[in-house]
Amino acid sequence: MIGINGGVTAAKGFKAAGVRCEIKQNGLDLAAIFSTSTCSAAGVFTTNAFKAASVIANIEQLKPGRAQAVIVNSGNANACTGEQGLNDVHSIYDYAGNLLGIPKEHVLNASTGIIGVPLPMDKIKSGVKQAVSLLSESGGESASLAIMTTDTCPKTSAYEFEIGASTVRIGGMCKGSGMICPNMATMLCFITTDANISANLLHKALASGVERSFNSLTVDGDMSTNDSLIALANAQSGCDEIIDNSPEYDIFEQVLSRVCMDLAVACAKDGEGATKYVEVQVINAASYDDAKSAAMTIANSPLVKTAIFGEDPNWGRVLCAAGRSGALVIPEKTSLYFGDVKIVENGEPLNIDADAARKPMLERDLIITVDLGVGDQKATAFTCDFSYEYVKINAEYHT
Amino acid sequence: MIGINGGVTAAKGFKAAGVRCEIKQNGLDLAAIFSTSTCSAAGVFTTNAFKAASVIANIEQLKPGRAQAVIVNSGNANACTGEQGLNDVHSIYDYAGNLLGIPKEHVLNASTGIIGVPLPMDKIKSGVKQAVSLLSESGGESASLAIMTTDTCPKTSAYEFEIGASTVRIGGMCKGSGMICPNMATMLCFITTDANISANLLHKALASGVERSFNSLTVDGDMSTNDSLIALANAQSGCDEIIDNSPEYDIFEQVLSRVCMDLAVACAKDGEGATKYVEVQVINAASYDDAKSAAMTIANSPLVKTAIFGEDPNWGRVLCAAGRSGALVIPEKTSLYFGDVKIVENGEPLNIDADAARKPMLERDLIITVDLGVGDQKATAFTCDFSYEYVKINAEYHT
Numbered sequence: 001m002i003g004i005n006g007g008v009t010a011a012k013g014f015k016a017a018g019v020r021c022e023i024k025q026n027g028l029d030l031a032a033i034f035s036t037s038t039c040s041a042a043g044v045f046t047t048n049a050f051k052a053a054s055v056i057a058n059i060e061q062l063k064p065g066r067a068q069a070v071i072v073n074s075g076n077a078n079a080c081t082g083e084q085g086l087n088d089v090h091s092i093y094d095y096a097g098n099l100l101g102i103p104k105e106h107v108l109n110a111s112t113g114i115i116g117v118p119l120p121m122d123k124i125k126s127g128v129k130q131a132v133s134l135l136s137e138s139g140g141e142s143a144s145l146a147i148m149t150t151d152t153c154p155k156t157s158a159y160e161f162e163i164g165a166s167t168v169r170i171g172g173m174c175k176g177s178g179m180i181c182p183n184m185a186t187m188l189c190f191i192t193t194d195a196n197i198s199a200n201l202l203h204k205a206l207a208s209g210v211e212r213s214f215n216s217l218t219v220d221g222d223m224s225t226n227d228s229l230i231a232l233a234n235a236q237s238g239c240d241e242i243i244d245n246s247p248e249y250d251i252f253e254q255v256l257s258r259v260c261m262d263l264a265v266a267c268a269k270d271g272e273g274a275t276k277y278v279e280v281q282v283i284n285a286a287s288y289d290d291a292k293s294a295a296m297t298i299a300n301s302p303l304v305k306t307a308i309f310g311e312d313p314n315w316g317r318v319l320c321a322a323g324r325s326g327a328l329v330i331p332e333k334t335s336l337y338f339g340d341v342k343i344v345e346n347g348e349p350l351n352i353d354a355d356a357a358r359k360p361m362l363e364r365d366l367i368i369t370v371d372l373g374v375g376d377q378k379a380t381a382f383t384c385d386f387s388y389e390y391v392k393i394n395a396e397y398h399t
Numbered sequence: 400m401i402g403i404n405g406g407v408t409a410a411k412g413f414k415a416a417g418v419r420c421e422i423k424q425n426g427l428d429l430a431a432i433f434s435t436s437t438c439s440a441a442g443v444f445t446t447n448a449f450k451a452a453s454v455i456a457n458i459e460q461l462k463p464g465r466a467q468a469v470i471v472n473s474g475n476a477n478a479c480t481g482e483q484g485l486n487d488v489h490s491i492y493d494y495a496g497n498l499l500g501i502p503k504e505h506v507l508n509a510s511t512g513i514i515g516v517p518l519p520m521d522k523i524k525s526g527v528k529q530a531v532s533l534l535s536e537s538g539g540e541s542a543s544l545a546i547m548t549t550d551t552c553p554k555t556s557a558y559e560f561e562i563g564a565s566t567v568r569i570g571g572m573c574k575g576s577g578m579i580c581p582n583m584a585t586m587l588c589f590i591t592t593d594a595n596i597s598a599n600l601l602h603k604a605l606a607s608g609v610e611r612s613f614n615s616l617t618v619d620g621d622m623s624t625n626d627s628l629i630a631l632a633n634a635q636s637g638c639d640e641i642i643d644n645s646p647e648y649d650i651f652e653q654v655l656s657r658v659c660m661d662l663a664v665a666c667a668k669d670g671e672g673a674t675k676y677v678e679v680q681v682i683n684a685a686s687y688d689d690a691k692s693a694a695m696t697i698a699n700s701p702l703v704k705t706a707i708f709g710e711d712p713n714w715g716r717v718l719c720a721a722g723r724s725g726a727l728v729i730p731e732k733t734s735l736y737f738g739d740v741k742i743v744e745n746g747e748p749l750n751i752d753a754d755a756a757r758k759p760m761l762e763r764d765l766i767i768t769v770d771l772g773v774g775d776q777k778a779t780a781f782t783c784d785f786s787y788e789y790v791k792i793n794a795e796y797h798t
Contacts, residue, residue: 049728050718080715080730082747110492115715225719302701316514318477319449320624329448330481348481351516378601388787391705 001255007140007156008033010171011194013236016139018146023075023113023120028146030127032096033070034135035192038106039232041067044210053085054109055228061093061108066104067232070190071128072147074175079115079225084103088119095125099132104396110188110228111355112149112175144173147188149177150393152270157262160254162331163248164235166239168195170252170258174269176217187214188231189263195252195397196235197242198391204244205253205265213260216292217268218299218381228364231256260264268382273389276308276361281369282322290327291379294370296326298381308366313357315343333373339366346373400654401787402484406539406555409570410593412635415538417545420526422512427545429526431495432469432589433534437505438631440466441530441602443609445559445626452484460492462599466631467505468736469589470495470527471546472579473574478514489517494524498531509627511548511574543572544599546587549792550574551669558654562647564637567594569651571658573628578772588615588662588750594651595634595756596641602766603643604646604652605630612659612789615691616667616781617698630655639657656757665782672788675707680768681721682777689726693769697725697780701728704785707765714742714757732772738765745772 009016018028043062047057062069071092078085087295088107097104111119134142144154156170174189197205210229235241242248259265269277280299285291298304303323309313315336331347339360343352360366408415412435417427423467442461444454460466470491477484496503510518533541557570573588596604599723608626634640641647668676679698684690697703700720706713714735722728730746738759743750759765 047720048719050722050730078719080743080746080748150605216688302785304790309790316624318493319479320447323449323624331449344479348480349479368548386701386790390701391708391787391790394751 001161001258004158004160004169005175006158006262007144007171008192009140010158011169011192013194013234014192015137016135016143017131017136018139018142019130019134019313020145020186021123021125023073025040028142029146030131031072031073031143031146032128033133033143033192034133035068035232035234037236038066038068038237040197040199040202041065042199042210043208043227044229045107045222045390047085049223050225051078052111052226053081053089054111055226056087056226058108058230061105065077066106067108068098068102069096070108070110070230072110072151072188072190073124073127074112074147075079075113076117077113077115077226078111078119081116081118084118088121091121092124092128094378096128096132099129108230110226110230112147112188115225120246127264135175137287141171142169147175149175150272154265154306155258155266155270161229161240161251161255163195163242163251166237168237168239168391169193170195170255170259172263174263176269177271187224187227189214189268191229191231191256193231193233194235194237195233196237196239197233197252199283201242201244201249202231202233203258209257209260213257213264214223216380217264218296232395233379257343263326264382268384270340271384272393273387274384275387276366276385277383278308278383279367280381280383281367281378283369283371285377286328286374286375288377288379289297290378293379294325294327294372295331295379297321299383300387305383308361309355309387311358311361313338313354313361318368318370319344327372328374330374335371335373337369347361400436400558400560400657403559403568405557405558406572407568407589407591408536408539409557412436412566412593413591413634414534414536415542416533416535417529417538417541417543417679418526418529420522421531422472422522422647425540426547428473428497429523429530429533430471430545431527432541432542433499433592434631434633435592436633437456437465437467438633439596439598439600439601440464441629442608443605443629445623447624449479449624451510451625452480452488454511454625456485456488457507457627460504465505466507466646467501468495468499469507469509471509471587472523472526473508473510473546473548474793475516476512476514477510477518480515480517483517487520487646491523491527495527497532498528501529505507507629509625509629511587511625514624539570539572544576546572548574549671554662554665554669556658558657559653560640560650562594562641562650565575565636567636567638568592569594569654570659571627571662573662573666575669585625586614586626586666589632590628590658592630592632593634593636594632594641595636595648596632596651600641600643600648601630601632604655607652608659610687612656612663613776614664615629615695616663619693642661663781667783671792672786673783674786675784676764677707677782677784679780679782680765680766680777682768682770684771684776685727685774685777688777689775693721693724693726693728693771694778694780697767697769698782701785705783707760708784708786710757710760712737712742712753712760717767717769718743726771727773728772732771734770736768771790
């Protein structure tokens with residue numbers, strides 16, 4: 001596979017646009033993604049009991065597994081908006097379907113921003129109209145800008161690869177910042193491909209890709225009412241249909257996972273107030289679940305995250321988080337590294353010189369490795385440090 | 400029951416002292432608690448896989464259920480110190496037992512402070528010697544000062560009450576600040592009583608008292624390698640032995656729980672960097688576990704805690720945390736209050752005026768109530784807000 005440009009318009013037959021319709025105080029705030037032919041469609045959504053109206057409606061809309069367009073706005077999450085919120089989503093399905101000349105059943109919708117406030121439907125409709133008129137095969141970039149909230153940069157990824165004699169593309173865009181609800185900080189991700197794949201198999205590949213990427217990402221442990229990952233496949237590459245348990249499926253899943261991973265890492269690097277990007281690798285665990293649980297507990301620990309912000313090699317906090325994670329942890333078998341520097345071996349500190357231990361922490365990117373020494377399973381969590389700026393962003397934003 | 404002074408020396412026959420032996424850079428740093436007769440003894444300890452040496456040793460020491468003295472130091476946690484750490488604890492048992500003229504099997508030990516560094520045993524021994532020579536019935540106060548780390552104030556509580564014709568006392572002290580490991584921020588709690596109660600029944604009452612107090616307390620969700628709660632009962636009140644399933648046991652458990660609750664609340668109020676004390680009450684849940692899980696998830700949410708620091712009535716963050724807690728949450732049945740102000744009713748925002756919603760958040764103490772509307776169980780979590788100061792304390796402390 002090779003990396004290419006274009007985000008959600010990298011794949012053949014996809015158009016997009018990002019426009020400003022004044023939902024946010026400034027910047028682009030509405031995006032449209034459109035395929036020139038109907039697509040297999042699949043989605044993975046927040047498990048929060050409080051789901052935004054668009055999430056509730058999209059889950060229904062996706063049951064037949066077909067879609068052709070997605071309308072996304074930033075600045076208003078359309079969450080905790082009751083019946084009105086659901087009605088508004090259906091108005092968007094209707095309105096965009098009419099403008100695009102496709103069935104309203106083939107339109108999807110996503111929102112991110114403040115909650116508890118009804119969508120400004122006049123602005124949304126003018127935005128949809130404008131976006132539809134501007135749809136283009138080079139619109140992936142403006143679309144990726146229009147879904148940003150507290151994000152400091154747009155996030156896209158795309159690859160092309162071969163299936164048989166055909167060149168196939170998978171591209172995507174997302175917004176993240178805090179993995180956090182509900183103000184300006186939802187995770188939304190949209191993936192497009194010109195592969196020929198059924199909706200069920202696309203869902204399978206998506207679920208697999210999400211587990212080791214977005215579900216291993218944490219900025220602050222919170223989960224949004226709006227978190228959504230939607231994938232569309234329009235078959236325009238001309239490749240044969242990808243079937244389950246085939247080498248072609250394996251390749252497809254691998255590339256899709258890579259796109260998810262790129263976008264999840266980009267979210268961690270752009271975590272609210274982040275000054276460091278951190279990968280927590282837990283290796284030699286008794287099970288994958290143990291490895292994931294230990295990695296996520298360490299990645300979520302405010303003590304670990306503030307120590308990293310302070311460039312303090314406070315390994316005790318890391319071991320302590322592993323120890324309370326519920327994973328099988330035997331202190332005498334546990335070793336710990338900051339970068340390449342081994343700090344603890346089999347539960348005993350190696351009394352590394354403080355400057356040597358601190359050296360890996362001075363970099364922008366830090367890898368923390370915990371070797372549990374009790375099995376052969378591993379998992380990685382993606383996160384960032386916890387800075388004054390995080391507190392500032394989240395304390396000073398007023399409802 | 401009536402509140403009295405004295406902390407761990409409020410009960411008859413208990414002496415204590417706090418001294419300085421230069422483990423910390425300044426302040427008292429070693430405490431001794433002593434009963435003039437042997438006691439029933441029970442403890443509740445951290446479930447972290449990484450347990451400090453004193454925790455490992457105390458669990459063994461407490462198996463016969465008898466003890467007469469506790470030696471506690473601050474400034475060094477004696478955690479992740481391997482064989483040496485365990486040997487040091489046994490030296491303390493030995494040394495203090497000799498000085499006090501009691502079997503070494505009746506001495507307990509606790510530590511809090513930096514980890515991975517062996518105890519400075521010369522200083523510890525000189526401290527034990529000094530403390531033993533200063534033991535007094537009014538020593539509860541100096542002992543409560545000697546166990547402090549990042550705590551900004553000592554924390555004690557004591558009550559007296561009647562059992563039959565006898566006046567019985569239960570007192571305690573603790574240190575908290577961050578409920579956090581491993582630097583300077585462990586939760587240690589010591590309770591003394593002159594009630595006549597078996598070690599098994601004392602353990603039962605302690606476990607019950609802990610569940611709705613210390614186990615419902617969170618400053619940052621981390622759990623220390625050293626967290627310990629130890630109770631001693633010396634029967635010197637002269638009351639009849641308290642037996643299980645009796646009115647006397649109920650009273651004893653109630654007072655013990657009250658002491659635990661006082662100390663847990665004091666810890667939340669003194670959370671690292673805290674500017675607000677917060678009680679999260681979840682009512683009308685389907686089960687106690689659901690209520691507790693929702694309350695603790697809200698209390699642990701960095702987004703909720705930073706919003707409280709910013710005095711922002713950001714109710715969406717509270718509902719969102721409840722929604723991901725795993726508790727049975729039905730949005731249409733969920734209501735939310737800040738103080739007495741109802742903000743959300745049955746899942747719909749009431750569009751309260753922003754100033755009215757913010758008013759309860761301007762106080763030093765805030766009660767957040769979430770009514771899940773699906774049952775009759777309730778639980779309360781105790782916490783504090785998340786400030787710049789928290790990040791500062793934990794980023795700038797260098798190992």
